[in-house]
Amino acid sequence: MKNDYNKISEGSSSEILQTTSNHTDGVNTQSSEKIINSDTTKESAVGMNKKIYTTTILKSKWLIISFVVVIISGASVWYIINKSLTEKEYQQNLKEFVLESGKASMALAYICEDxxxxxxxxxxxxxxxxxxxxxxxxxxxxxxDEYCSNFSEAVNRKIRWNEKNLPSTIFESYEKAKRLYKEMTPPISRYKDIHVYIKQMFKAMERLHELSHNPTGNLSTYSSECNSAVTEYTSALSDLTNESNIDFSEINSNTSEDDDEFSD
Known part of the structure; x- marks a missing residue:
């Protein structure tokens, strides 16, 4: 009887141990599956994050590239428009300069002749x-009538009379031409080659202005300098007209045909 009890006890213990072992194995298996599933989930999350990060980077790059392209395109359009406007403004200033400097130079030449x-x-x-x-x-x-004791006094008396009585438009044209020349200096790149003629015209006009207000030398040298200034102006104007691609035909100025010379 005692032996039977022992057998039963041993059998029960074996079954209990087997059951416990099976339960433990099941728990371990479930834990392993949970760990595997957890690792898989983590790997999936990491992969998804990498994909999102990569997509974000690509989108950012495309946005940056698009932004740069827009800026470059806008800058190019602005440059073209600004260049066109600058060239048109320069052409308009040049036409006005030719007109005003022509008026001023012709008037100053007549004053010098007087x-x-x-x-x-x-x-x-x-x-x-x-x-x-x-x-x-x-x-x-x-x-x-006023008596002048020498030719210098006579010439200076006439200069003072001119300043008081001559039309202001003569001197206005001179001032306008000076202002326009400053606005065109330095010249834009397209018109650098012809600026040398514009400068010659300006210098000749300035010389005539000086001679009309402050005659120097003797009668012969004064006449020669006046002739030289007129020749320099008309020659530079002719070169400008021939070398530039600007149409000066609309300018009602005959300075290019002014071949009058001062006799000694």
């Missing part, structure tokens, strides 16, 4: 009396 004539007549015609009403000189004295 001074040369007064200088000549004082020395060779004895015209020593200044008529204030007309700004001319005569040999004989009348009421109100």
């Amino acid at each position: 001074l040369r004539s007064i200088w000549h007549d004082y020395i060779f015609e004895d015209k020593e009396y200044f008529i204030n009403s007309s700004g001319t000189f005569t040999r004989y004295c009348y009421d109100g």
